[in-house]
Amino acid sequence: MLRMCRDGQWSVGDLDWSQAPRPMSADDERAVVQYFTDMAQIERLAGALFVEQQRRARDPVLEEIFASFVVDEMRHSHVAQMLADHYDVRRLETYRTSPSLARFFPHFIEAIRHLADDVANAYITSGELILDIALLRSIDDFVADPLSAQAMELINRDESRHIAIDYYMIGYYTSDEYLRARTRKKKSLREHANAARTFAAMTVLGRPFFRDVFFGPMDRVDPSGARITEAFKRMQLLGARPGVEQLPLARFWSSMMELYNQPWMGRRGKEAIARVVGAEPRFMERLATEEELARARRMSLDELAEEALALKRS
Numbered sequence: 061m062l063r064m065c066r067d068g069q070w071s072v073g074d075l076d077w078s079q080a081p082r083p084m085s086a087d088d089e090r091a092v093v094q095y096f097t098d099m100a101q102i103e104r105l106a107g108a109l110f111v112e113q114q115r116r117a118r119d120p121v122l123e124e125i126f127a128s129f130v131v132d133e134m135r136h137s138h139v140a141q142m143l144a145d146h147y148d149v150r151r152l153e154t155y156r157t158s159p160s161l162a163r164f165f166p167h168f169i170e171a172i173r174h175l176a177d178d179v180a181n182a183y184i185t186s187g188e189l190i191l192d193i194a195l196l197r198s199i200d201d202f203v204a205d206p207l208s209a210q211a212m213e214l215i216n217r218d219e220s221r222h223i224a225i226d227y228y229m230i231g232y233y234t235s236d237e238y239l240r241a242r243t244r245k246k247k248s249l250r251e252h253a254n255a256a257r258t259f260a261a262m263t264v265l266g267r268p269f270f271r272d273v274f275f276g277p278m279d280r281v282d283p284s285g286a287r288i289t290e291a292f293k294r295m296q297l298l299g300a301r302p303g304v305e306q307l308p309l310a311r312f313w314s315s316m317m318e319l320y321n322q323p324w325m326g327r328r329g330k331e332a333i334a335r336v337v338g339a340e341p342r343f344m345e346r347l348a349t350e351e352e353l354a355r356a357r358r359m360s361l362d363e364l365a366e367e368a369l370a371l372k373r374s
Contacts, residue, residue: 064221068221071135075207075214079205079206081147081149081205082204092147092199094158095277096147097140098158099144100138100157102161102273103137106133107130109172109184110127110133111126112180113126116180129221132221135218136215139211160271160273163265163268164268164269167262170261171258178238181229181230185226185229185230186295188223189294189368192216192223194274194278195278197212197287197372199212199277201281219372220369223368224369226365227362227364230298230301234302234304270338274288288343289342292347296346296353297352300357301356301357301359302357316337321346
């Protein structure tokens with residue numbers, strides 16, 4: 061993997077920026093430029109998360125892998141901003157990062173610094189599944205332009221490495237070695253309070269962020285909802301893996317989903333649970349069948365990762 065990280069580097073100059081954008085309606089141009097403007101900040105957010113994982117890594121090979129991921133995400137951010145400028149043909153308005161994303165960014169970074177390693181990994185994995193399986197592919201289809209396609213092919217190549225390592229780290233965080241070390245490492249009351257405070261702030265601000273930057277755009281660029289639903293289904297399948305249920309965040313998400321899907325739970329109760337989790341109610345439904353969950357339990361993490369990556373190519 062480290063060799064792939066080294067060999068897979070590329071430059072923004074590798075893209076053919078001389079191409080003229082395809083003609084778009086004013087509404088489509090506004091949407092595309094805003095999507096790429098937000099994507100530039102999302103990639104910076106991902107880079108900050110990998111900085112945190114690099115800082116926590118105890119294995120020098122993993123540390124170097126995460127360092128290469130930081131470089132990847134900064135390059136992706138640069139490309140996204142250049143794409144926003146490229147498609148801003150008519151200068152219809154001044155584009156800025158969506159306010160909900162700007163508010164969410166510092167709280168998320170602070171929360172990750174206070175939360176356990178496995179929690180940080182869970183959020184990174186979930187975010188990248190949504191980004192790679194759903195958002196990037198659908199934006200690229202919506203833009204339907206050769207330059208975007210060229211950029212997304214290179215970005216997706218990098219993101220495939222990221223997802224492979226995300227799944228690998230889940231295997232580590234569900235290992236007996238990690239769980240024993242986690243049990244031995246006791247946090248002070250102050251540390252628990254800081255973690256609870258930052259987690260609550262992140263959850264409150266997370267819902268409008270996901271709505272404005274992920275779910276809203278997806279409703280336009282993939283109105284069927286198939287891709288975003290598939291991304292959440294992948295999370296549920298991953299959560300079925302033996303050992304994952306022992307992780308605190310996985311237990312929290314699983315218990316909230318179980319409560320949400322109780323037959324006696326009314327609409328307002330479901331909305332309240334979704335608000336606590338920071339998700340849209342439609343993604344709190346059980347998306348995987350019992351047969352699919354049973355199959356996921358038998359699969360290795362490498363097989364699950366490969367299956368998720370295959371969706372990016374379909």
